[in-house]
Amino acid sequence: MGKRRNAGEANPDGRSDNERGKLAEDLVESALKILKSRGGISGFLHVDLPGIDFLVLFASRLALPLEVKSSRTGLLKHYKRYKDRWGFYVKIDRDNPEKVANKIGHIIKRATRGFVRTYMDENPDKTEE
Secondary structure, eight states: OOOOOOTTOOOTTSOOHHHHHHHHHHHHHHHHHHHHHHTSOSEEEEEEETTEEEEEEOTTSOEEEEEEESSHHHHHHHHHHOTTSEEEEOOTTTOOHHHHHHHHHHHHHHHHHHHHHHHHHHOGGGGGO
16 A cells, blocks of 8 residues: 555645646546537536535436545545445546546446435335326
């Protein structure tokens, strides 16, 4: 395992955590634009709230909160603090918008299965129609 860095200390690539986070968010924003152009989502909002960077919007009026991290460690910390919120990390030096769009597509598939299950659990009479 690598040496731990102190807060504010540069990453091995010379970028600060804030710079890496901004690059990751920019990459995700480009990927969300791709998904919107394909019709996979109806839109998105860059909200930058604690534990949520983007709200991914669907035509069904549902929204998926999404947190973006630039490292696996950051993602693990996110899940420890926000257990019920979706997140993923972007390899800013290796990922491109198309690859990130595919990652987000997989997250959407997993998350929307949960939407359907939750709806059916809360509305059992709807399953018999």
